Amino acid sequence: MVHPIFSVILRRPDLLARHLSNHAELVRAEFAQAKRALVLKAVAGLGAGVSLPLALGLSATAIMLAVVERFHWALIAVPCLAWLIFIACALTAIRATVQPKAGEVREQVEADLDLLRHVRTEAANDRQ
Numbered sequence: 001m002v003h004p005i006f007s008v009i010l011r012r013p014d015l016l017a018r019h020l021s022n023h024a025e026l027v028r029a030e031f032a033q034a035k036r037a038l039v040l041k042a043v044a045g046l047g048a049g050v051s052l053p054l055a056l057g058l059s060a061t062a063i064m065l066a067v068v069e070r071f072h073w074a075l076i077a078v079p080c081l082a083w084l085i086f087i088a089c090a091l092t093a094i095r096a097t098v099q100p101k102a103g104e105v106r107e108q109v110e111a112d113l114d115l116l117r118h119v120r121t122e123a124a125n126d127r128q
Contacts, residue, residue: 023105026105
């Protein structure tokens, strides 16, 4: 006697194909999300790497100009803007992570394996 799951698979193989394509789509979505997070992390790291020397150079220049010339508000504003860009890029590079949805894929595969184990035990019980 054939288990109903197998008879449905034999009569409607498109259901199995759709089920497997849904698994593949879920994995593809996971990879796309991981890729986006990795690109964001790389761009933010690059921005932090460029803005740190810029902020240090502007700060040193502002200090020298403040000592030699008279003080002006731009001597604080311009380096502060570079420091804010550096801090924003550094925080983004540190915090940009991939949300772990691999558990969802694992749960789906475990549910499929549990179903197949159940079918196998029923088939073994039917033989006895």
